[in-house]
Amino acid sequence: MSLVNAANRFLPSDTPAAFVADAQRVAVRGERVITLSMRHAGARQVALRYELVGAADAPVVFVAGGISAHRHLAANADFPEKGWVDDLVGEGRALDPANRRLLSFDFLGADGKLDAPIDTADQADAIAVLLDLLGIEQLHGFVGYSYGALVGLQFAIRHAARLHRLVAVSGAHRAHxxxxxxxxxxxxxxxxxxxxxxxxxxxxxxxxxxxxxxxxxxxxxxxxxxxxxxxxxxxxxxxxxxxxxxxxxxxxxxxxxxxxxxxxxxDLHRVVPSAVAVPTVVVAVEGDRLVPLADLVSLVEGLGPRGSLRVLRSPYGHDAFLKETDRIDAILATALRTTGETA
Amino acid sequence: MSLVNAANRFLPSDTPAAFVADAQRVAVRGERVITLSMRHAGARQVALRYELVGAADAPVVFVAGGISAHRHLAANADFPEKGWVDDLVGEGRALDPANRRLLSFDFLGADGKLDAPIDTADQADAIAVLLDLLGIEQLHGFVGYSYGALVGLQFAIRHAARLHRLVAVSGAHRAHxxxxxxxxxxxxxxxxxxxxxxxxxxxxxxxxxxxxxxxxxxxxxxxxxxxxxxxxxxxxxxxxxxxxxxxxxxxxxxxxxxxxxxxxxxDLHRVVPSAVAVPTVVVAVEGDRLVPLADLVSLVEGLGPRGSLRVLRSPYGHDAFLKETDRIDAILATALRTTGETA
Known part of the structure; x- marks a missing residue:
């Protein structure tokens, strides 16, 4: 059984946002069916399956991973099964549910029910609708890794007013x-x-x-x-x-x-870096065979004064985000720090 | 139709070596069926299909390429079809049939008739038998590229007395x-x-x-x-x-x-570099994704005083031998020079 399906068994299928706002460090899963205008597929009914974890009054950070990632980032009291990025979420981490509300979703198409090309712009628009549904006006940050970084770049272009800062790890403006x-x-x-x-x-x-x-x-x-x-x-x-x-x-x-x-x-993903209107930290891994450092240098050059680059060298290549968790955490801590917070 | 099959149509199927010795710059193809004791396959009847081109009194250089290479190195008067390495063979080149007799063969198994694991040692032994059949006591040089380099290393270990020098391009002591x-x-x-x-x-x-x-x-x-x-x-x-x-x-x-x-x-190929008893020039291509430079450095270290390393940087990676022909030719010219010849 897939992790995603396993998760569905625990679902309150449409949790009201109010419930989330009331609780302290609660983990909530929900599913909303919306009609979305998609770039290639046209208007489609799609399900938004999200998980929201953390202190109700904390700044919201959206986290998105590679194409096989999903809404369950890490084990928590309500949903104890292993997540896809457990080692980056927890006490003392930049992504600590005590200080951040962590929002994530299953990518459009992850259920295998969309038989049409899906654009990263579609994913970004779906996230904007999800924020509306949850009553979240602005994201403190968007942390995207691999495919999630592409979606983050699209979100920062299409919904810039709703995002304070983007961390794009191992994802560029176009596929190499x-x-x-x-x-x-x-x-x-x-x-x-x-x-x-x-x-x-x-x-x-x-x-x-x-x-x-x-x-x-x-x-x-x-x-x-x-x-x-x-x-x-x-x-x-x-x-x-x-x-x-x-x-x-x-x-x-x-x-x-x-x-x-x-x-x-x-492979469909193509954005113009200069269109990204949000401060963006680009994280590159030297030795990544899918997303070469040179492409991320180009991305940062295109971002202009809004962009900055962090480079890791890792034997794990494109998977470094999931493996070099201490080094990634240090980068996230700096990138997501709010005014008044110390390291 | 395969190139190899096309070539067979022109065959004098068993050309005596004497005929070769008589002629000046003749191109000869032959096929001999032998029984070979193979490492994994046991004793097998295999066909040795060779091509020998060049001045009868010139030093013999064996040339072997990648797994899809074959005995026809380059177009010549007798066999005008394109070869697999035309750009490295010809007037003024290190592999000039006016000054060198160029010998090559179809690898064992290239006809698709051997349904058993084939070792590079089997290929080297087959070449030694071929030399016997052709009355060639010693090779002036062995130029091996990719799979051909692995066969060359085996030949230099198993039949060292029959080889003066080896040029091993983009092939190591074991598969990475x-x-x-x-x-x-x-x-x-x-x-x-x-x-x-x-x-x-x-x-x-x-x-x-x-x-x-x-x-x-x-x-x-x-x-x-x-x-x-x-x-x-x-x-x-x-x-x-x-x-x-x-x-x-x-x-x-x-x-x-x-x-x-x-x-x-x-992938079966494994040799101990120190067992190579012949002066060997190892050619590495920086950026080769199959045979990393580091492995060829290890090989050369293992060769000790008999080994030397030449490094190319090329956007063609593992295929550089077939693409960077001027630079490869310069390396071959030095490596294959006989006493008294000038550059």
Whole structure:
């Protein structure tokens, strides 16, 4: 069962915003169905599934992750299951629910029910509607990682008045052509599987190729240097057990159309950096094979005086946000600090 | 029709070595069936398909390329079709048939008829048998690129007395674990295609993923920066036309088992650098995503006083040997110079 589906079992399906405002450090999940005008898909009914955690009077920070992330950031008293970014949320962290209200949602398309191209602008507009529904006028911050960074850039362009500051980690103004080609081939692996009822097989292979783009040769060199084996007359290399597990885990929680449409959405993304009207900290990882440092330098140049750049070097490449949590937290602490707060 | 098959049509199927020795700058193709003791496959009948070009009294240089290379290096008067490395062979080049006899062969397994793991040691032993059959006692040089470099290292270990010098371009003592994982996934794409009688489709996808490993983000960034399109409700990125063509071309000339077994063979390859008993020039390309510079530095360190390193920086990554032909030629000229020859 997928994490998202598991989460749905606990849902108060339409929690009034008032309930949230009354409570101290409450975690609330809700689902609202809205009609959204989408760039490629036209007017569509879509579900907004959100989670809101933290002190009722604290500044709101929206957090969005990669295409396989979801609304459940971290385990909490109400929803104890593991989240996708547990190590960055909690006591003493920049994303501490004692001091921040953390809002997140399941990306449009994550339920696998949207069979049309999805634009990052659609996601940003959906978040603006969600803020309306929750009675949240302004976001103190938007922290976006990978696909979430693309959505954050769109939000900062289309809804600048509702956002004080953006932290965009490992996401640029447009997909790098090499990364786009890599994703296009992953989608072809899915299509090859779909040709004859081996959809899971194709999705697993796509995810395995994606893992190579998320990680680095440095990490593989350290973890998988064992000699290959010949098994049943076929050569099997050291990383294949790991890749098998990664593929199986992904298939168990991801609808094929969710993967396809969100993967496409990364490649459709194009914004003009100078249109971003909000102070923005761009975080780049040297060695990221999907989002090269040079592209994030271009993004920051385009942002002009509103942009600043932080560079990490990490053997985890594109996944550094999820792995280098202390260093990311330090960056978030500075970026999200409010007037009067100290480090 | 494959290039290899096309070539077979012109064959004198068993040309005596004496004929070669008689002629001046003749190009000869031959095919010999031998029994070879193979590391994984046991004793097998295999065909040695070779091409020998150049002045009869000139020093012999063996040239071996990547897994999709073959015995036809370059167009010549007898065999005018394009070869796989035309730009490095010819008048004024280090590989000039006026001054060198150039020997090459189709790798074991390239005909798709060997359904068993193939080791680089098997290829080296097959070359030694070929030299016996052709009455060639010693090679002046062995120029190996990519898979050919691995075979060259094995030859320099197993048949050191028959080789004066090795030039190993973009090939190391063992496959890098990240590159091995990349190839393992390509083989899975083929397997996925085979699952559903879409063998060509799977092989094309494998080749397309391989192309990403042969080239670099820098090149893709320059060539394929156009915005994506939505075609029939699906996102299509700028590099897909190129990748389509690369896949189709490969499928048209490559038996599936040739691809699978030679791809495996790269991952099976492991040699101890200090066992290489021949002066060796190692050529590394900075930015090669398959064979990292660091691995070739390790190789050269292991070679000790017999090893030397040349480093190129090229946007063509692993394919630099085929693209940076002037710079490669300059390296070959120095490496293959005989006593008394001047630059």
């Amino acid at each position: 052509p090499y990364a786009a080609a890599w994703r296009a081939l992953q989608r072809r692996a899915v299509a090859l599987g779909q040709l004859q009822c081996a959809e899971d097989h194709g999705l697993a292979l796509a995810r395995q190729f994606a893992m190579l783009s998320y990680r680095t040769p440095e990490e593989f060199g350290e973890r998988f240097d064992a000699a290959p084996e010949v098994v049943n007359g076929r050569v099997r290399v050291a990383a294949e057990d790991y890749l098998d597990a990664a593929g199986a885990q992904y298939v168990s929680r991801t609808p094929v159309d969710a993967y396809l449409r969100l993967s496409e959405s990364i | 674990p990240y590159a091995a994982a990349w190839r393992a996934l390509q083989r899975r794409a083929v397997a996925l295609g085979q699952l559903q009688c879409a063998e060509d489709h799977g092989l094309a996808l494998a080749r397309q993923f391989a192309m990403l490993s042969y080239r670099t983000p820098e090149e893709f960034g320059e060539r394929f920066d156009a915005a994506p399109e939505v075609v029939n409700g699906r996102v299509r990125v700028a590099a897909e036309d190129y990748l389509d063509a690369a896949g189709a071309q490969y499928v048209s000339r490559t038996p599936v088992d040739a691809y699978l077994r030679l791809s495996e063979s790269i």
